[in-house]
Amino acid sequence: MSDFTVAVAGVTGAVGQEMLQVLERRNFPVGRLIPLASERSKGKKISFKGEEVPVEVLGTDSFNGVDLALFSAGGSISKEFGPIASHAGAVVVDNSSAFRMDPEVPLVVPEVNPQAVKDHNGIIANPNCSTIIMVVGIQPIHQLSPIESIIVSTYQAASGAGAKGMDALNKELSGEQLSDSPFPHRLAGNLIPRIDTLQDNAYTREEMKMVYETIKIMELPESTPISATCVRVPVERTHCESIQVITRDEVSLDSVRQAMSEAPGLTVLDAPEKDIYPTPLEATGQDDVFVGRIRRPYNSPRATDIYLAGDQILKGAALNAVQIAELVFKN
């Protein structure tokens, strides 16, 4: 690969910061880095490959000569500046929900549907964090026998609400009074079964993202029964998920474990009698999604229960975005 000019919009956020580290750690061929943020971050510098690079204010001129634009600055910024970057010639990898369900925009998890990047028209969407972690975990089962239904309950970390989410949890835990929290209730010592806004069907947007995005990424029939319950838990940055899938045919648990152990991006931790299973503390900072508690439910021959942990900022956001960019620029 030759070197590319890479813009990162939302560079001062939790995901933007992690994108820089992932680009560096994976030796993405960055010739020039353009860190972009809002007016508020004017004058700040970010560090990249041992150098201090001044943050530029995101504007309509920011993308001249840019090859790759990684966006993680919220949906409205992506909607406004994504097309501008794309028209200026950049390939946009967008971490917001702005374009995910657009039929013209591929929604990609490299371990699951890498072929989809080929159809891009300048913008590629990075899925919701909970969706990414889930599809990496269930794809090996789907390859053994088509998945016919999914029921998932999540245990989602504070980092899903960005740096301010982690900050709010840590302040609550240290006894500080919070004047401003991104969460609707206290999170420390508590659980909040509502993430994102409510839809007409009484599911949250977060829950329905897990439904619709999973159908798009895995190319499941629209008629597939899928249920998600998304719960915020007092954990810093790794999401966990308790999932039951039903497959068309019976698949042996041995074949599931074998397929999972060979699957990209997945590490099997499944010896619960020795207390080996996925936990947030172990998964934090890891690229792979961890899977364990693989088992066959009572009276349910075509069902498989699994439990996942995945770093929400890494595989749930920054890492997956950079992996998409690698697919595009390595081809």
Add this chain to the structure above:
Amino acid sequence: MSDFTVAVAGVTGAVGQEMLQVLERRNFPVGRLIPLASERSKGKKISFKGEEVPVEVLGTDSFNGVDLALFSAGGSISKEFGPIASHAGAVVVDNSSAFRMDPEVPLVVPEVNPQAVKDHNGIIANPNCSTIIMVVGIQPIHQLSPIESIIVSTYQAASGAGAKGMDALNKELSGEQLSDSPFPHRLAGNLIPRIDTLQDNAYTREEMKMVYETIKIMELPESTPISATCVRVPVERTHCESIQVITRDEVSLDSVRQAMSEAPGLTVLDAPEKDIYPTPLEATGQDDVFVGRIRRPYNSPRATDIYLAGDQILKGAALNAVQIAELVFKN
């Protein structure tokens, strides 16, 4: 009711202490209280109705003249002393798992199967905390149309491991080094998807309790598919549960909400757009199980998703035990 002699075995534990408070608060007609504990608690006093009562060491002579014996001192104590108490003439309400699956012993949640107490032979079992909370929540749906399958993922509080569980979590949160924790991993800032020991089918005992006890209490067919995933979360004393049930017929969500709002022991908190839903902080110290997030999953006309919160020490243990005693002694 005339006054009864009541023994509480395991009186110094978290559940034992709560049993005393529940007996007092509900004006259970206690003529004489006999607080029982192990040799370790010799010399301690407990307070009951404003008086200090010396703790007696549990022994074979402890139950002479006792009408009601509440046990919450672990399975091996119940196995040894439960029959002794019963032979001495007491009605035993046992909070351990020792007798729950004994076909001669009723397993009772008063809101669900109060009729079962009638068949007791001196011992009545109090179900597992997660089971109690779940069956109170799903029984109103079952009465609308028979439940044909259950999938539950739990969010279980530290109190499930007793006073030492809550103590360990609080010490971890305050930064103390723990030399001795009842949990196999750090719980603060973490999630532990393994509660109790492992069974041959790779489910934990806690998970299979939710299967077998639910079948017994609700009198479901043995062939009912039921799946439970039990996860410890860094919350002090209220369990939450994300549940999907499938019923034989389609039931309208309106009828579910109506049935739940009329059901004993259940409070509906279901206006998530106003951030009204069950949370541990609100459910702690409350007698009722809270239910919310009542909804119909995508492409699943016979399925209903709900989310519950219940105080593990109260309805999950002490309160349910005293309610069983009320059924017996009020009849």
